[in-house]
Amino acid sequence: MKVIAMSEDPLYNIGMKARKETALTARIDTKVKMLADKYCKSKGLVMARFVEEAILDKLEECHDASEIEALRREPVRPFEEVLKELKFYS
Numbered sequence: 036m037k038v039i040a041m042s043e044d045p046l047y048n049i050g051m052k053a054r055k056e057t058a059l060t061a062r063i064d065t066k067v068k069m070l071a072d073k074y075c076k077s078k079g080l081v082m083a084r085f086v087e088e089a090i091l092d093k094l095e096e097c098h099d100a101s102e103i104e105a106l107r108r109e110p111v112r113p114f115e116e117v118l119k120e121l122k123f124y125s
Contacts, residue, residue, distance in 0.1 A: 059086070 075082050 071082065071085065074080070075085050
């Protein structure tokens with residue numbers, strides 16, 4: 036597994052560069068929209084930024100999930116073997 040520094044991660048850097056903006060239109064449940072409006076208003080948030088951060092959070096979650104799947108395919112060793120190597124177990 037390749038470890039990426041946060042400064043190299045495109046999901047991390049997306050908000051750091053000069054931004055070009057575009058419109059996003061989506062049909063969502065009326066209740067979800069009302070809850071988002073209410074939440075943003077109560078926290079003093081701008082809806083566009085709230086939605087953008089939610090999308091980025093989901094993309095990061097998906098990215099992390101794919102890395103976990105890759106880790107699960109790596110070979111494993113018995114725990115006792117690791118303890119012996121670290122001299123915790125004879």
